[in-house]
Amino acid sequence: MPDAPASHAAPTPYTPRDAAALWKRYQNLLVRVASVGLSLDVSRMEPADGFWKRMEPRMQEAFAAMEKLEEGAIANPDEGRRVGHYWLRDPGLAPEQELTEAIERTIHDVKGFAASVHSKEIAPPDEKAPRFTDLLSIGIGGSALGPQLVADALGVKRDKMKVHFIDNTDTDGIRRTLENLGSRLKSTLVLVVSKSGGTPEPRNGMVEAKAAFRRAGLDFAKQAVAITGEGSKLDGIAKSEGWLRRFPMFDWVGGRTSVMATVGLVPAALQGIDVDRFLLGARKMDAATRNPKTAKNPAAMLALMWFHATGGTGEKDMVVLPYKDRLLLLSRYLQQLVMESLGKELDLDGNVVHQGIAVYGNKGSTDQHAYVQQLRDGTNNFFATFVTVLQDTPRAGRDPVIDVDGGEHVTTSGDYLTGFYLGTRKALYENGRESMTITLDKLDAQSLGAVIALYERAVGLYASLVNVNAYHQPGVEAGKKAAAGVLDLQNALLDRLTDKAQSAEALAAAAGQPDQAETALHLLEHLAANKRIAKRAGKYLKA
């Protein structure tokens, strides 16, 4: 007889409560923000006795730090920057009158520009295109993720413009997007979005888009808009080439919190989304999350539950599971917001801490047929956040009701979705896997703005709890610098390439970088695969 297999069951961190106790706990812990129709339920999180009391002084310190941030303190000390995304939806909060006016003027300009495009006052130069039909947004990271989330979550059939994105430097991906636009390029408004104005990926997208316009005999500048920091490289290009319009990006707004700055507002307004409601939702959530009573403050409760679940060290992952197709991109958006903000090597005192929380997820119930098996039964290294929406469609009550079961009572697809969420939550809880649920009464511009604001503040509060700077990203800079070195090596290799075949090793040595033979090999293989150089018997030569 073989030995019985060793048990790999993950330890159950708590004893599941019975139904009556859970019901009471749910009622006690629920945080409701009625003004935006959002509830946060943390009843399926099980912090140890004494957790709330122990954390309260630290949470009060986090509130104090947030108050200073909102007042205009240098909350990003490494970069010597203020952090002002909360002012964008409540301009009166900005520490100086001129900032208030700049924010108000910008919102006014964005709405005015969108109205002029919609009314055809601003139209494509080509006579055969009486109005702009499509919007091509070129940007990456914070200059893409927010706009993509908003466009997908709130887009409708009658959108004023159809939105497309180039968010990478993938030749094939760029071509595919441009080909999809096809002859509609003549009625496409292009947004080139980059806060720094020097990021290579959007620069490449812009160059490729320009080439496509040239091939189609179109004048790119007359259809292009720049969204960037004043005085940036991109700003200079747009100015010198006489682009249709330039919108400023404020220095005190970080990329990952820029969805309520011009980065997010320009595309949203052009698509026809109600940007005032979007900002209003965030403003209302900001008001709710300034509440110093922890138990009534949903951002504080979120941050505390992250701290509890991960031990304040990121030891568990955050699985974001929206049971809503329109919120598919929420987890990707939160991935940047949480991981770029919290994933830090050093704390604010310079200690090595390697902080962060890993975020992943797609949507329910789809993921139940993918990785939820592991969540329920496998390694217990996560906590889940369900996001549900009570109203199945924006036209609830007016849409035809389709009975999918044909039973005594009508049962809809939406009923199934709710059933699957509740079932999965229960199955996880009973097996010692914790979860929270954010419930929206309905999904619209206001509630989406509120969800984003909720997470922005939770991230800020959590960063205070673990003492890291949430507003810089030194690690990304390291990767960017390394990539630049690689491209320098590629140029050096191309310089040394002759009609005589040479090995990668020999070429690297000839380029003065003998220790880069492997990198040289990868670069040469890529060039050869794309027929830009030739390869013979494992060696490389000019094409």
Ligand SMILES: O=P(O)(O)OC[C@H]1O[C@](O)(CO)[C@@H](O)[C@@H]1O
């Ligand atoms: O808007 P930019 O300056 O092009 O930067 C895009 C993204 O790149 C990052 O700086 C990281 O590389 C993000 O923080 C930012 O959202």
